[in-house]
Amino acid sequence: MRQGVIPSQSIETMVTNNQILITKPLQDNQVQPASLDLRLGLVAYRVRASFLAGGQGTVADRLTEFEMHRIDLSQGAVLEKGCVYLVPLMESLDLPDDIEAVANAKSSTGRLDLLTRTITDYGKEFDRVVKGYNGPLYAEICPRSFSVLVRPGMRLNQIRFRKGHAILDDEALTSLHAESPLVSGEAVIQDGLGFSVDLRTSENGIVGYRAKPHTGVIDLAKLGAYAPTDYWEEIRTNEHRIILDPGAFYILMSQESVTIPPEYAAEMAPYLAMVGEFRVHYAGFFDPGFGHASANGQGSRGVLEVRCHEAPFVLEHGQVVGRLVYESMLEPPSQIYGREIASNYQGQGLKLSKHFKMDG
DSSP: OOOEEOOHHHHHHHHHTTSEEESSOOOTTOEETTEEEEEBOSEEEEESSOOOOOTTOOHHHHHHHHEEEEEEOTTOEEEOTTOEEEEEEEEEEEOOTTEEEEEEEOHHHHHTTEEEEEEETTOSSTTEEOTTOEEEEEEEEEESSSOEEEOTTOEEEEEEEEESOOBOOHHHHHHHHHHSOOBSSOOOBSSSEEEEBOOSOOTTSOOEEEEOSSOOOEETTOSSOBOGGGTEEEEOOSSSEEEEOTTOEEEEEEEEEEOOOTTEEEEEEOOOGGGOSEEEEOOOEEOTTTTTTTTTTSOEEEEEEEEEOSSOEEEETTOEEEEEEEEEBSSOOSSOTTTTSOOSSTTOOSOOOTTBOTTO
16 A cells, blocks of 8 residues: 655545535645645634543534634634634545544744644544544634734645655665755754754844734734834844743744655654753644755755743754654655745745745
């Protein structure tokens, strides 16, 4: 049996075959090389707390316990910082018994510290869809740094479908790197491909950004509309290190440039919990061709969304902060990242989400 991540052309076939059910026709570029963007529906439910349906119940059942009020999104509505919302999605699933799925936040969602996770009926984990699942999909949304204005059809998360075992073990990853370099510099391969943080002073002296605690609303439909200085503090250092403050959210950059060959996909994953009192906030799918096509095969650096936990933590230049887990594609996608599809982040440097003015 062929195994791997299902490519774009097969995702479109799944829609045709009603294995992916949609309430409105697909939008342009909704099908990505190795994933499908998921769209917000017409209503949001403000809930008391984050929850999972659990093995015995549906999400609708649990909503009767936790719903505080419902919000009509049809004319646009603000999701407030620090609150938890549940939004039924325009897509639902009727998967074959041999196909499972994993979901994740999109890049721009992660860069806004907009915690977005997918839940299902009878689900015991966030962002995981079991083989043969038949039912609705929901987005749980918790704005962490900024309040946001959303409307139906907006795409905050995405889903990737998989048949069989697709993950490359360290031996296979080492062989692939020998054939076609996956990372600039030395490859640190242990349960995936490790990457580290870049805290060297750049040309403009900025090594990262920190979210300001009290800001205005961000309308997710407005691109290039907001001045970065209204929402972010610039981080500068001459010491090749910074001190992360508890509860603060940072945009940093990987030291390495990474490449995803067209026959593979990748996902960001934690490195080790023991590396420090912080975590990288994952907008985690890397599509086939990332750092490969329009980046002239030289790789693209990854943007890191970092949140500190209970204690201040010294983050040093070159410290390993995460890893990329590579997966084989079931077959090469008909379109690859950065070439057939437009991308805001191919060949990127240190870059905020697409909602902010490029010239700052």
